[in-house]
Every structure is written in C-alpha cells, then in structure tokens.
Amino acid sequence: MTDSSLPRPSPSLWASAWKDYRVWLASLAILLVLAVFDTSQAVESATFAVGALIRTAPYLILSIAIAAWAGATGADNLIAKAFTGAPLVMVLVGALAGGLSPFCSCGVIPLIAALLAMGVPLSAVMAFWLASPIMDPSMFVLTAGMLGAEFAIAKTLAAIGLGIFGGLVVHVLARGGALADPLREGVGNGGCGGSKIRAPKPPVWRFWQDAERRAKFAKVSVDTTLFLAKWLTLAFLIESLMLAWVPAETVTSVLGGQGLMPIATATLVGVPAYLNGYAALPLVGGLIEQGMAPGAGMAFLVAGGVTSIPAAMAVWALARPPVFALYIALSLSGAFAAGAMFQLWQLV
Template sequence: MTDLNLPRPPSAIVMIRGQKVWAAVVVLLLLIAAIDPGQARVSAVFTLTALAGTAPFLALSILIAAWAKATGADGQIARAFYGAPVLAIALAALAGALSPFCSCGVIPLIAALLTMGVPLSAVMAFWLASPIMDPSMFVLTVGVLGLPFALAKTATAIGLGLAGGYLTHALRAAGAFENPLRPEVGNGGCGGSAARTIKPIVWRFWSDPIRKGNFAAEARKTTLFLLQWLTLAFLLESLMLAFVPAETITTLLGGTGAGPIALATVVGVPAYLNGYAALPLVGGLIEQGMQPGAGLAFLIAGGVTSLPAAIAVWALVRPRVFALYILLSLAGAFTAGMIWQAIA
C-alpha cells in the first residue's frame, strides 16, 4: 500500500483560532449595527461581494493544493523549484507582474504554493510583484496616469520581486526562514515534508480511498482557513472605505521633498483601497500638487501591504517572514518613489 498519511481532524489550535476569527467577524458586525445599521448592511454586502469576486482564485488554489496532496505531486513540484532557484526567482517576479491577482486575491495561491513546499524566495518574488501590476491594470494606469507612470509601476513590480526574492534566497542560504508557514497552516515551505519525502504520483487519485480522503481533507482545511481570514479582511476594508475620507489623504500627502514620499509609503498601507479605486485618487492628488514619486510610493506600498492583505499574510506565515515582507514592501515603495521623482 502507498505510504500516505490518513486524513486527521483539525488540531485544537486550528479550531480555537478559527472560532476566534469568526467570533471577531460577528462581534465587529454587531458593533457596526449598533452604531450605524445602514453601514452594517453595506459592510455585509461589500464583504459577500468581495468574497464572490475572489471565489474563482480561491477555488483554483484550493483545488491545486488538494490535488497536489492527493496525487503526491507536491513533493515533485517542490523539488522542481529547488533545481534552479535563481531562475525560479526571476520567472516568479516576471509572472507576478503579469498575473491578474490583487493583493488579497494572491493570498490563496501563495498559501497553496507554500504548503506544497515551493521555496520561500520564489514565492516572495511572486508575492511582491503580483499585486502591483497586471495587464488590465496596466491599461487603466495608462489611461489615468499616462504611459510613463504605467511603465514605472511595471518596472517597480518586477524590480521589487527580483530584489525581494534574491534577498530572501540569500537569507535562506544563511539559515533563516527554515519553516516560513505557521505550524497550524501546514508542513510545507522550505524543507517541508513534501520536499523531503517524494511520493509516487497517482494521477487517478480518486480510485484510491486514502488519496481521495486526503484530497477532501486538504480541500476542507484550506477552505475553512482562508475563508475565515478573507472574510475578516474584506470586512475591515469596507470600514476603511466608509471612514477614511479622501480629503485626509490629500492633506497628508501634500508638500515637496522626500518627506511626502516617505509619508505616502507609510500611509499607503492602511489607506489604500484597491488598485482600480486608487488610480483615480492618486491622479486627482497629483493634479492638486502631490509629487509623482509620492503617488507611485502610495500605489506600491498600498498594493502590496494593504491592511486586508497584511492580515491574511499574518495568518499564513511566521512573524519573521511577515516582518521581512513588510520591510521589503516599504523599502521598495520608498526607493521607487524617490527614483521616479528624480526622473519624472
């Protein structure tokens, strides 16, 4: 018989944490309803609509993770990435800049890649580049902010992915980030069991009761985990849309010099709405006198580390990996803003 682990029920830690997340969602909705019933309805509709929009990415990533677990392909996939990490990072950064994922939509895919044992360096490159640019975003950016700005944003996406991926690779080679995922998320990541133990691939996994059980268990676990955190993230995003006035952002990001670029980098994290909504906002701010470099820094920092995305990332990885993710995002956004300000 094939050497596979039988599906196991979720651990007590996973169940308790899941209950806390759902409890936070319920309590937050009740508090909003008590203060502003209309906003509670708006937030609930926004959350459900956002979840529906993310559903195709969510479903695809869940199926990929469950399929890899059931067939035994997870180890093979992980080993393939280990073969040429330098090339893998470059391809991941390029693919990230061309992929149609937003900062929240990329989270399920990243979860699947890490649990399958894909090296953190390649994942980090994709993770950093993906939320910044995609084909439809490029076209819209050209229309709102012009072709030079769109090209600068695209170059930043690829450059940030490359820099983050290679730095992570160097740190990993020095012994850092041995197990990037939180223990309750999975046993993947660099050095995970999927990479250490190569299992025979059985494409027709549904004919093996054990493998079919593994598929169902992995799909159920991943669905419940991602759904709870994305629900909380989108609920918080709805509150940002309601209670963070655009006028406040305009006041904070005015002025000249490096200060506004640094401030835009920091403010972009909590104030960023989404890629499509942010473009007209930044266009209007630039027309009112905001530095183009500050606009680029805002879009980069907000796209990669917006509050909903950051919450989901925090749920997936250990604190040190999360800290690196935030540091790379802010440093990259500030650097890109300074460079663009100098040449724009």
C-alpha cells in the same frame, strides 16, 4: 405562524451580505450624510462620480474583458510554470509572473500557501508575493487610463523590481539557514488556488466552444464589473470630497516637492490609508492634480498595494512572524526606492 417560528438568516448569511454590500453602503452613507448637511455637495459628488465612471468606461470594459478572458481560458494556470528551475531563475520568473499575470478570484494567499507547502523556495515565492498585489493586466489598463501610460509602465517595473529585490534578499538569508519553515502551523495546502500548482491544466484559448467556459466568462465579467463599479464609485466620491475640502496647498506642503521626505511620508501613509488597488488610482490622480509629487504617488500605490491592513492581516495569518516582518520591511523599503527612482526619472 408566530414570529419566533419564522426562519432567521444565519450569521454566515449576514456576514456574506455585509461583505457583498458594505462598499455600496459606504457610498450610500456618504451621499445621505451630504444630503442632510450639504445638499449642494451631495449633488456635486454624485455628478462627479457618474462623470468619472463614464470617462473611464472604455478602460473598465477592457479591464473586465481581460479578467474574464483569463478566467475562461485558464490562462492563469500558466503561473505554475514560473516555479521550476534554478532558484535565481525562479526569483526572476516569479517576479515577472507576479507583476504581469492575472489571477482567479481565489486570491493570491491560497496560492502562496500551496507553493510553500509544496517546497517551492521562499525566495521565489517572496518574489511572486511582493509583485502580485501591485500590478496585473487589468490594473495596467486602468492605471494607464487614469494616471497615464508612463505611470503604468513605471508601476509595472516597480512591481517586478520589488519582486526581484525581495526574492534576492530572501535567497541570501535562506542560504545562511534563516527563514526555515515559513508557514504557520496548521496552514493547509492552498485550496482552490493551490490546484493551479498541484495539477496545472493547459489553457483552452477557444473558450467560446465550451458551454462551461462561456458561463465562466459571463460570471467573471459580471463579478469583475460589480467589483470595479463599487470600489471606483466609492473612490470617486472620496476624491470629490478631497478636491472640495482638502486645500491644494496642504497637499503640496506635505506630499509635494522634490525631496525624499514626501516620498517617505507617502510610503508610510499608504499602509493605513490604502483602500483597494483600483480605488486608489483616482485618489492618487486627484492628489497629483493638487500638488502631490509623482514619486510620492508611486510610493503610495506600491506600499499600499503590498502592505495595506487587509493584505497584511492575510499575510500575518499565513506566515510565521519573522517572514511577516521581512515581508513588511521589503515592501516599505522597496516602495520608497520605487518612488525615489520614479521621482528622479521625472527630473531627467
């Protein structure tokens, strides 16, 4: 058999492999470059990452268990109940659902498409849309473990508050006739995420009695473990370099202090610099240790979670430009307000 006759991996296979392993490859690349140019720092960074993973292991285990339980029992189907009733009630419940509920691996974008395609008011959808990337039960556990319970509670309130704020703004604008037909032409009805709205199923709490649900629990556990491990490993490596190379006085001068400027700066920096909700936690923790104002850290996490470049691209692909622009404006203004209020709380 000649080389030309050998089967070749399809482009889709290469794309899937790249998507699965790019974060691990980034971590490996960092260590290899360090090993070549600064061997001692390579050892320090690897040791730092391993130690940090061990310290956060209890929170990781609980976080993984919550995600697996939600997937196996079908608890995330409860989200369908959030979108019935009066518009203002739906805004409130949508914000609560977005800020507190776990979701399947299909992601929030297909679910948003389903809600809008089915005629759910944009105000309620926006409330859910803004709150959902910021906080969920797994994120709460990890945030409490890395940044403290007070920060985790405040971030949860920020998520819900941002959802309510955005939903009310959209409700007022929609009453004036604006924001009609929010979806781009050709967007479907939501795929697998949309099935939770079209045909919601009651949760099965005793999931261990069903072989298929036990298998789903195992699969979600493995998938969540790998997801968290790869992102946190990269985050801890970056944090180790940040602590080693970024002078504390630089962080303090740019993002420290008690004024509004550090919060505004962190809000804008969060858009391009945000990696991932879980990966951002240790980075913010390291910055706070170096002098970053807590309010700036809150603004960074809220703004980055909602308006990071990958998230913004997904929203752009789904919504018409006016809805996208409003989404970004609400995200940034809400993140700044959350940071300012958290900073004020720290001073009380």
